[in-house]
Amino acid sequence: MARAGGAMAREAVGLLGVENPRAxxxxxxxGPGVGIAVLSRVLPNGEIIGVDPSDVSHRNAAARNSGAIARGSVVLLSGTAQALPLPDAHCDAAIFVDNLHFWPDPLAGLAExxxxxxxxxxxxxxxxxxSGGPPSRLRLLFEAAGFVEIAEHESTNGYLLRAVHPALVE
Structure with a gap:
């Protein structure tokens, strides 16, 4: 994962398009923390919060990102997509690579x-x-979860889907 994921992590972070340097x-x-490393380089004044249930992933990501963890710009938490250990409206963006197809209930995870x-x-x-590529009807899953502005992209690194949390209706 660490070798194959680097190019995708860079492309995904770029497509995510976070502009606030304190995001x-x-x-x-x-996983091994490759995406976290890319995010912490792109957003050195931001806060990167990683959530993963695996002890092995925690050890590997902590070793790879030890400097950023020591600075307080990276926090690694145990948890799953279906039960994120975070308060409501806490994050400015979210990213997940090569794992949605392992979520027991992807719709519940996207709602979370x-x-x-x-x-x-x-x-x-x-x-x-x-990873085997995206599950079928991924766009429909994001629509069912209430996301908007859904755009799918394919590149030599793989498949990417970007969506947006809908703005509040006044």
């Missing part, structure tokens, strides 16, 4: 992602070729 970005299923995102925040879901 709080959530990565779900951070919406809960922790601020209105208008982007979310990026990506799959590298070794």
């Amino acid at each position: 709080r970005v959530l990565e779900i299923g951070f 992602v919406r809960r922790v995102l601020q209105a208008g925040s982007p979310v990026l879901c990506a799959f590298t070729p070794p």
Whole structure:
């Protein structure tokens, strides 16, 4: 994952398009921490919050991102997409690469992602070729979860879907 995921992590973070240098970005299923490392380089004044249930992932990501963790710009938490250990509207963006197809209930997980995102925040879901690609009807799943501005992209790194948490209706 660490070797194959670097190019996708860079592309996904770029497509996520977070412009606020102090943004709080959530990565779900951070694995070896490659995406967290890319995010912390792009947003050195931001806060990167990683959530993953695996002890092995925590050890690997902590070793890879030890400097950012020591500075307080990266926080690694145990949890799953279906039960994110964060308050409502806590994050400015969310990203997850090569793991949505492992979520026991993807619709519940996406609803939980919406809960922790601020209105208008982007979310990026990506799959590298070794992962087997995205599940069928992924766009419909994001629509059912209430996301808007859904755009699908394909590149040599794989498949990416970017969506936005809907803005509040006044």
